[in-house]
Amino acid sequence: MAPTTQRRDITRDRIVKAAADLLRDQGPAAVTTRRVAHEAGLQPPALYRLFQDKDELLNAAAEHVFAEHVASKQTTAPSDDPVEDLRAGWNTQISFGLANPYVYGLLLDPVRARDAPTQLKGVRILAERVHRIAAAGRLRVSEERAVNLIRSAGVGTIHTLLTQLPEQSDPHLSDAAFDAITRAILTDEPAVPAQDPAAVVAAFRTLLPELPTLSKAEAALLDEWLQR
Incomplete structure (x- = not known):
């Protein structure tokens, strides 16, 4: 890495970490150019060279805090019980939201949520846990529906708890x-086919990548049929 680029990245990291600490502890209003520059040990012009405006800096700060949270989830090894792993992930996510209300408020912004790479990584972790449950024959809805239901319930639970006295x-x-x-x-x-065919279908969908006799087009068509 070129020295100039390296210095630029180090400076940016200092700014983002300072902004993240202010955001986490005091909220978006505390993330001012003067405060962030002071906490990072820099002059205010340094921020303008790296961030177009406060929104861009807030996005980077919220992403930094959430990235640390997601990284901690990735280091947790799966157990033999995929349902308990899902519960553990749920509890971790609820705890994060309650402990970081300012950050979580920013992450709920639909535009930020769609574009944030760490948010997408978090959804992938959830999808992997749901996939393990489907492979075990325990899922009665599609994996996509399960992921969306869990995310919806989690957001609603955190919002409710944060707004209660x-x-x-x-x-x-x-x-x-x-x-x-x-x-x-x-x-x-x-699942047993006669008792819960939907769960059997959900489990069978997890096996499609392991069926080498099907072409990609055939597997995609079969997956579409199974979803129906």
Whole structure:
């Protein structure tokens, strides 16, 4: 890496980390040019050379905080029980949202959510956990539907808990929400065709990449039929 590029990256990292700390502790209003430059040990013009405006800096700060969260999830080795792994991931996500309300508020912005690479990585981690459940014959809906339902329930749970007054907060709401969503998407036991054909279909879809006799077009067509 060229020295100039390296110095630029180091400076950017210092700015983003300083902005992330301010955002995490005090909210978006605290992320001003003067405050961030002071915390990073730089002069304010350094920020203008690297970020077009405050929104771009806020996006980078929120991405930095969430990236640390996602990285910690990736280091967790899967257990033998994919449903318990899903529960663990749910609890981690709820805890992150409650501990980082300012960051989570920014991450809920639809435009930011669609474009943020770390958000997409987080969804992929969730999709991998759902895929393991489908492969075990425990999923009664499609993997896509399950991922979207879990994400929707998680966002709603965090938003509700963050907006409740302390004396009104329900400490069991997160567990109740997870139990409700699992009743909607999971079977009690691995599927038997006569009892839960939808779960068998969901499990069979996970095997498509392992069927070498099918061309890509044939596998895609079969997957479309199975989704129907």
